[in-house]
Amino acid sequence: MLFELSPSRQTLALVDCNNFYASCERLFNPSLNGKPVVVLSNNDGCAIARSNEAKALGIGMGEPYFKWKHLIETQGVKVFSANFALYGDMSRRVMATLQQFTPNIEIYSIDEAFMSLDDLGIVDHEAFGRDVRRTVLRHTGLPVSLGLARTKTLAKVANHAAKKVPRHQGVCVLLDDAAVRARLASIPVGDVWGVGRRKAKWLNDQGILTAEALMDFDDRLIRKHLSVMTLRTVFELRGIACLGLEAAAPFKKSIATTRTFGDEIRDPAELEAAVCSFTALSAESLRGQGSAAGGMQVFVETSPFKPDYYANAVFGDMCPPTSFTPALMGMARRLLARICRPGLSYKRAGVVLMGFVRADAEGAGLYEAPAQQEKQGRLMEAVDRLDGDVFWAREQLSDGLHLKQARRSGRFTSRWSELLQVC
DNA sequence: TCTGGGGTCCTAGGACCC
DNA sequence: TCTGGGGTCCTAGGACCC
8 A cells, every 4th residue: 555545633834934035125124015026036037036016016936037127117116136145044043933833843945844733732723823923923024824734735725825815814724624625626726736837737638627626536547647746645635644744854865056147158267167166065065964975967058048059968976975175176177178168158057966975974985095084074174164255266266156136135144255146 | 138046756768687 | 560578777858846
């Protein structure tokens, strides 16, 4: 049997910050309250967060800036370059507040967390939700919404309702079977967590339009035409928990640093410097989780919106696996040399680390003398403590990371270097 | 003129093996 | 007309999420 088939008795809450990045900008600039606010992606390319007022103007998620730029003049839209240092810091404050209610939380993304409510002795779930909401607002100034339900997928549904249905005022409890069914009937199948555009289209073609219809659909057809993941989603809609709370942050299996450049790069030395910067950032994150990388991918790309598009990627093996930045940079440069064609203007590049082993595992650094290894480790620790204020020599050539960020707000909460325009 | 970044997982298909 | 079959491993590409 694939799954335990009895309905779940657990209770989960999904806490989600409302329009997170836009709310963070408002926090330090109250004059933005009530006005449409949009936060842009790197290079000020497209919208990645919108206040409710901005959504009401029809500015879509991921919509390119140039398409709605005119609304700045006509509708008074306030626009900001992404300030990930600020958002990361605010996220940590929100999560710390949630952890005061229970240590059993799963930080799912920068602005979302699942809380296990079992063992808390909650009698009135609605009142509990309101308490969490009030407390987070008081501690951080950020508005959140809560959805309470028996499974993660239903908690997502409840959270959606908490945001969209005014009478819920940010808290929706969905524990009763009849209430679940009624709610699912009002939700388009494409809005269900785990059902993307492609699966929604297939389901619509089968006559499945709502989450309720998906809940009642044929398991065998789901398994045959979609995937086991989608079948899990269907079970979760039925109140049968297939996805557990993952309290410990899982080890990443790959770590990538990639950027689209604000201005295209023609000079191979500059491209190399940028790739070295990406390597240093990925390596820092790698050491942060105590891993060493056994593999690396480097890729480059010209603008896909121009003729003579060129994209290429190459893999290399690190033997033994390492987290030592100079060794990783050396590999990155060798790989880049194999795919970088002179004369082209590059718009995007990236470094992906993979094939991780624990940094202290046997085999990691097997061929380095122990004294050498220890020296390298101490050096990297010292570098990481300096928190981005150190530049590797080859990075310096890159003059930052070639990002355009015309409208970034101040670093209200961070001492991070102004030079490194990354999260 | 101007279109993000960082992840995970599944599936299909080929190579290879017995 | 013709075909063994089943297993594993790897990779590329797709789909999805925030």
